[in-house]
Amino acid sequence: MGYSSLIRLEKGPSDSLLIAVFIFLTAELVKVKKEGGSGFRQTGEVLGSLKALMVLQDDIQINQKQCCLxxxxxxxxxxxxxxxxxxxxxxxxxxxxxxxxxxxLREVYRVFKEGELYVRRCLDNKDWWGKAISLHQNKDSVEFHIHNLLSCFPAVIEAIEIAGEISGLDQEEMTKKRAMLVKKYDRGWSDPKLFQWNFGKQYLIPREICRQMERAMREDRWLLIDTIKEKRRALPPGKSEHRLGELLLRKLNVLAPANGKLPPSSIFVRSRRLPSEEKTRWKSAQGNSMARGEFCFEAFLSRS
Structure with a gap:
């Protein structure tokens, strides 16, 4: 006879239900306690997955340098x-x-996961022309994920400091930690140079990262132009993709400009803000195939 059967024999129906609920909640509480720090572990797992994906970085044909960045x-x-x-x-x-x-840390995990999904999208070469239209000038791609990480990063640092205040059993050590934390918010640190020397690693982006971002966007544009030219050479002139490649090169100012100005591709992939607590997310409302069709149609109208 199982444990649940013994409960039903010795207790009434309502008591059995209460005991079952108590056992379930106790198990969940134990599970939560065992998973302390799981947000940091999960973030590390996503980072490991992203590193594994980037082993194939040479196969990324769109925004390769930005994915590396x-x-x-x-x-x-x-x-x-x-x-x-x-x-x-x-x-x-x-x-x-x-x-x-x-x-x-759960918020950091979410940002890392969204970045991993973006890299997977760039690595997938299906419907390449549609991705070229929707991603080639979409600066939000990498900047968006970096911005999201920077938005939640100070909260992580402050949470670590708060937890550090009560870390350990030595009361004298805990008092010293609190004193150091109070000094961190003195007005003297409002001087930019002093702040950079002491807290730049925690709160400021290295200048080299900013320079790398600018270089990555330029290099991705050059690589995309070369890829479009290679794909056009491999296609007969009558193919729609051949014509689409010509329009993209015009938009990238490689060929002579068309009679009408081609609008940016971002307007063909409609986006809208979705509120999520204190932040917003951008969600694509149309797929790459739809963007590709509207891009060609608008380009045709601009030349007529």
């Missing part, structure tokens, strides 16, 4: 978070004192 940026962010955790927290306390980190 995104990986480098994610690695830098993860390394910074790991160093802060090492300095402020103790591993044996992750089930008790890491609770303030869970929500900020």
């Amino acid at each position: 995104l990986l480098n940026f994610f690695c830098l962010a993860f390394k910074t978070i790991a160093e802060e955790i090492k300095q402020n927290l103790k591993l044996e306390e992750k089930n008790t004192k890491w609770r303030p980190l869970e929500e900020p």
